[in-house]
Amino acid sequence: MGKVLFIRQENYDQEGIDSAILRAFENFGGVRNFISKGDRVLLKVNLVSGHDVERRVTTDPSIVRSAAKIVIESGGTPFIADSPGIDGFKGAAEKAGFMNIAREFGIECHELTDPVDLPVNDGADFRRIQVSRYVLEADKVINLAKLKTHAQMYLTMGVKNLFGCVPGRLKAGWHYNVGLSREKFASLLLDIYLGVRPSFTILDGVIGMHKEGPTSGDPYNFGIIGACVDALSMDFALCRMLGGKLEDYPLYMAAKKRNLPQCESFASEVEGDIDSSHVFPNVELPKTRSMRLLPHVPFLERLMTSKPVHIPEKCIGCGRCAEICPADALRHENRRLYFDYGKCIRCYCCHEMCPVKAIKVKDSLLLKLVNMIS
Ligand code: SF4
Ligand code: SF4
Structure with a gap:
């Protein structure tokens, strides 16, 4: 398993970040423990x-x-490298500031393309998962994740970040394949994480996101950088530190079903400037409780799971939502969206890809009631 280190870092001042990242590697035996000369x-x-x-x-x-x-x-x-959900890689990487870094150091910055089969572990749920060949051809993978809430999966941190190793539209295909089941999707995330096995994970929790993440939420100054070899322990510890319940976290539930030891040991692994009893105040997390309260009956699950709704006054009519929808459950016409909720698998890809927060996730009455009494 191994430890999880949290370093206090309140801002993105480059000098402070440099010393925090160096401290992270040194705490795990030094960077030479992870990178050898000539490694790609x-x-x-x-x-x-x-x-x-x-x-x-x-x-x-x-x-x-x-x-x-x-x-x-x-x-x-x-x-x-990464594989964005919908945007062209270059434009997205330019906006995020990654192309500048590539120019500064004379290194490559490109999309994760060219799917190849990921060798999966014995206990894997999914036997055939394709990831970019660049992931498998790399000598080492350093996972540079972001701490955010996630409307479908509750939270996205170290493990979920690896879903981006699946190239382009294959990601939407997976959403369609697992349908309404968050636990199945979490199990897929586990298989990808355990197959890719990054050498080291660094989590950007300096300013992360809460409320309607991973793209439409509000910034939240957590003031931390996380570091670990095993991202499962880190993600589980943070779930509790954010005020969340582990039973509401599909990744935890999927790991528990496989009896992964991190489900028990994570709290004792935390070291550094804050310990596992720390709770960040007033973090607003998505509501995912339908999963643990109901048997897998698609009709009931639909009723109990928050649904995407349109906010027409914010819409710019770009059509990205309809383009990304894996279930063909969404039609876009003259800045109006028409959802087919019978087909909708509540993946919230439309919500995630809307550039102007014109789709929100709304709880059903039944779900509100259950959340009140549970
Ligand atoms: S309408 Fe939105 S939430 Fe429903 S399946 Fe399509 S993309 Fe997913
Ligand atoms: S992605 Fe957002 S802005 Fe674009 S059409 Fe859909 S709702 Fe409107």
Whole structure:
């Protein structure tokens, strides 16, 4: 398992970030424990879609710059990569500040394309998962994740960040395949994480996101950088530190079903400037409780699961929501959206990809009632 380190870091001042990232590596035996001379190192950022840095959707460039510098100084060759959900890679990476870093250091920054089969572990739920060949061809993967809430999966941190290793529209295909089941999707995330096995994870929790994450929420100054070899323990510890319930966290429930030891040990692994009893105040988390309260009956699950609704006055008519919908449950016409809620699998990809927060996630009456009494 291994420890989880939390370092206090209140802002993105480059000097402060550099010393925090260095401290993170040193705490785990030094960067040479992870990077050897000549290694080609994937810096797997969070570039879910194209957003200005101030929206706090993507991994902050100061953290990516720091990691790139450390890898170069250790004799490795870093490259920055991800697979955005919908936007062209270059434009999104430019907005997020990653292309500038690539130019500064003369390194590559490109999309994770070219799917190949990921070798999966014995206990995997899904036997055939395809990830970008760049992930498998890299000698090391450094996972540069972002701390955010996630309307469908409750939270996105170290483990969920690896879903971006699945190239382009194959991601939407997975949403469609697992349908309404968050636990199945969480199980897929586990398989990807355990298959890719990043060497080291650094979590950007300096300013993360709460409320309607991962793209439409509000920034929240958590003031931390997380570091670990095993991101499962870190994600579970943070769930509680954010005021969440582990039973509401699909990733935890999927791990528990597999009897993964991190489900029991995570709290004792936390070290650094804050311990596992720390609770960040007033964090607003999504409501995912339908999953644990109901048997898998699609009709009931639909009634009990929050649904996407349109806010027409904010809509700019770009059509991205309809384009990304994996279930073909959404039609867009003259700045009006028509949802087919019978087909909708509540993946919230439309909500995630809307550039102007014109889709919100709304609880059903039944779900509100259950949340009140549970
Ligand atoms: S309408 Fe939105 S939430 Fe429903 S399936 Fe399509 S993208 Fe997912
Ligand atoms: S709801 Fe958002 S994504 Fe959909 S058309 Fe309007 S602005 Fe575009």
